[in-house]
Amino acid sequence: MSTLALPTVDEEIWRYSRIGELDLASFKPGKLSTKIDASSAAQQSVSSSTSVLAREATDIFEDLNAQHAQVTAITTAKNQVVAEPIVITHSLDESGVVAYSRLVVEANENSEVTIVERFVSSKNAKSLIVPVVDVRAAQSARVTYVAINELGASTWQIGYQQAVGQRDSTMQMYTVALGGDYARMRAEVRLEGQGASAQQVALYFADEDQMHDFRTLQDHAAPRTHSNLLFKGAVKDSAKSVYTGLIRIRENATKSEAFQTNRNLTLSNGAWAESVPNLEIETNDVKCSHASTVGPIDEEQRFYLESRGIRPEIAERLVVLGFFDEVLNRLPALPFVGVLRERVSTKLLGTKS
Amino acid sequence: MAKNTTTLEIKNLAVSVGSSQILNDVTLTIKSGEVHAVMGPNGAGKSTLSAALMGKPGYVVTGGSVKLDGIDMLALPTWQRATAGLHLIMQYPTEIPGVMLQDAMSAALDARERDTSNLRSLIATEAKRISFDTELVDRAVNVDFSGGEKKRNETVQLAVLQPKIAILDELDSGLDIDALRDCAQRVEDATREMNLGVLVITHYSRLFEQLKPDFVHILTNGRIVKSAGPELADELEVTGYAAYSDK
Numbered sequence: 278m279s280t281l282a283l284p285t286v287d288e289e290i291w292r293y294s295r296i297g298e299l300d301l302a303s304f305k306p307g308k309l310s311t312k313i314d315a316s317s318a319a320q321q322s323v324s325s326s327t328s329v330l331a332r333e334a335t336d337i338f339e340d341l342n343a344q345h346a347q348v349t350a351i352t353t354a355k356n357q358v359v360a361e362p363i364v365i366t367h368s369l370d371e372s373g374v375v376a377y378s379r380l381v382v383e384a385n386e387n388s389e390v391t392i393v394e395r396f397v398s399s400k401n402a403k404s405l406i407v408p409v410v411d412v413r414a415a416q417s418a419r420v421t422y423v424a425i426n427e428l429g430a431s432t433w434q435i436g437y438q439q440a441v442g443q444r445d446s447t448m449q450m451y452t453v454a455l456g457g458d459y460a461r462m463r464a465e466v467r468l469e470g471q472g473a474s475a476q477q478v479a480l481y482f483a484d485e486d487q488m489h490d491f492r493t494l495q496d497h498a499a500p501r502t503h504s505n506l507l508f509k510g511a512v513k514d515s516a517k518s519v520y521t522g523l524i525r526i527r528e529n530a531t532k533s534e535a536f537q538t539n540r541n542l543t544l545s546n547g548a549w550a551e552s553v554p555n556l557e558i559e560t561n562d563v564k565c566s567h568a569s570t571v572g573p574i575d576e577e578q579r580f581y582l583e584s585r586g587i588r589p590e591i592a593e594r595l596v597v598l599g600f601f602d603e604v605l606n607r608l609p610a611l612p613f614v615g616v617l618r619e620r621v622s623t624k625l626l627g628t629k630s
Numbered sequence: 631m632a633k634n635t636t637t638l639e640i641k642n643l644a645v646s647v648g649s650s651q652i653l654n655d656v657t658l659t660i661k662s663g664e665v666h667a668v669m670g671p672n673g674a675g676k677s678t679l680s681a682a683l684m685g686k687p688g689y690v691v692t693g694g695s696v697k698l699d700g701i702d703m704l705a706l707p708t709w710q711r712a713t714a715g716l717h718l719i720m721q722y723p724t725e726i727p728g729v730m731l732q733d734a735m736s737a738a739l740d741a742r743e744r745d746t747s748n749l750r751s752l753i754a755t756e757a758k759r760i761s762f763d764t765e766l767v768d769r770a771v772n773v774d775f776s777g778g779e780k781k782r783n784e785t786v787q788l789a790v791l792q793p794k795i796a797i798l799d800e801l802d803s804g805l806d807i808d809a810l811r812d813c814a815q816r817v818e819d820a821t822r823e824m825n826l827g828v829l830v831i832t833h834y835s836r837l838f839e840q841l842k843p844d845f846v847h848i849l850t851n852g853r854i855v856k857s858a859g860p861e862l863a864d865e866l867e868v869t870g871y872a873a874y875s876d877k
Contacts, residue, residue, distance in 0.1 A: 576687055581724040581771075584684050585738040585787060586712030595737060599728025599770065 281337035307374025346379035353388035362391040384418035414446035428456035444470030452479040461490035468502035483516035493522040497530035512548035521553040636794040644693035654852040670849035680799040715794030778809030814840035
């Protein structure tokens with residue numbers, strides 16, 4: 278049990294969320310079924326050691342996660358390059374349970390690793406999953422992490438990602454969210470060492486009554502650090518999405534660069550998307566920008582394609598897939614990318630799986 | 631050559647945009663193989679004419695009719711006007727992020743129930759013919775293209791889709807001399823090879839070196855005020871539009 282209270286929408290970070298609908302006490306503890314695909318060379322990097330949990334919980338969900346989580350720890354040795362991606366799949370078919378997963382990635386100096394973490398649940402699994410991801414990239418380490426939410430339409434997710442980069446490290450944090458009933462992710466990168474860089478890229482697409490909720494933080498705590506965020510989403514039917522993002526440049530983070538772009542397509546009159554970008558800059562001599570848009574498909578683009586004789590529904594599909602391609606093209610070139618493009622396409626056509 | 635003759639008949643067309651009446655009374659008949667130039671000063675309503683013919687949102691037809699071989703174009707949505715045989719080359723072609731030319735043309739041919747199996751080679755042939763960099767075929771439509779590349783791309787699409795009547799809205803704006811020559815020549819060739827009928831909307835006559843008009847019409851204040859043969863374009867080159875603005 279946690280001594281912390283459930284948050285409410287009165288707290289800024291939970292504003293617009295559906296936290297008020299959650300009856301945490303109604304869920305009994307459950308387990309995710311976790312499968313790890315890694316080449317034999319990569320196997321030795323993977324363990325379930327719980328000694329890796331270090332950071333303080335910011336709220337009840339992180340606190341409960343620290344107490345109950347099924348831990349997957351991935352540790353790379355100095356200079357180790359893990360050639361093949363490590364693919365972790367968590368699945369849940371039960372209703373009425375809450376399950377906690379914890380992934381800790383400890384990338385030691387000048388090592389390189391790519392991890393894909395998929396979350397899958399059956400269509401009717403009325404359950405809650407609380408995934409927490411900690412990425413720690415030591416000097417010059419290169420970490421690529423991809424989270425894929427393919428949860429069923431009844432499952433809730435309240436998730437956390439924190440990636441901390443030391444000197445000259447590179448972290449690439451990707452998220453593809455297609456599933457879930459209410460699926461939330463708080464995604465933070467913290468650049469602690471000079472010259473560290475991070476990229477955060479996400480694709481999210483909600484239809485019917487789904488809601489996707491993202492809170493991002495780009496925290497620059499050292500000079501010459503670089504962060505770039507691109508989040509693109511779409512909402513259809515009566516779906517909702519929220520993006521709120523903060524760029525924080527601390528006083529010592531001079532000559533840093535931080536960019537943040539959030540674009541949202543509203544594909545139906547009943548769909549709703551909110552985008553709230555924020556900047557908090559405590560020093561001069563930095564380069565920062567943020568851009569955010571919410572709106573329907575560009576009329577000019579639609580007219581252009583229709584003027585070639587393309588049917589309106591196909592024109593719309595081309596434009597939306599084109600919109601998402603900017604994200605899909607940045608994902609590591611792995612076989613699942615083509616599958617995800619198909620999923621987006623299917624969702625767009627409204628064919629229920 | 632005149633076997634499958636198509637006729638685009640524009641009668642007393644009147645169009646408003648917002649609260650402004652832009653076109654008052656435009657009557658034109660364009661047949662297969664003919665090149666009609668509509669020339670006029672800035673603000674005469676030239677671009678409104680092309681937008682209204684294609685059914686662009688925001689352009690409201692307040693009077694008149696547009697028929698393609700007797701079919702009421704104004705009753706059809708944009709895409710069906712295109713599949714019926716109208717094609718618009720835009721003055722400022724829109725950038726479509728993430729959408730490849732191949733995919734757009736494939737969808738356009740599907741709507742016409744035309745075979746797409748040789749599309750890639752067809753695009754390659756047409757691209758080569760007007761010196762459109764074939765690398766650009768695999769990039770998103772118009773994204774980061776120069777003015778000349780955009781118009782070459784538009785012309786490739788025209789050749790692939792093989793419409794009956796093409797509307798060229800200020801083909802010469804924003805492109806270099808070489809691109810203008812290549813694009814205008816390709817359309818001129820199409821009037822013979824495909825028996826294409828052409829409505830060229832332009833301020834200047836410089837593209838007529840390749841694309842020879844059979845008829846020239848002067849549009850001012852939303853009306854066609856004079857129609858004549860190609861000699862009218864030569865006259866305009868010397869005297870300008872001032873003489874027609876008061877009529």
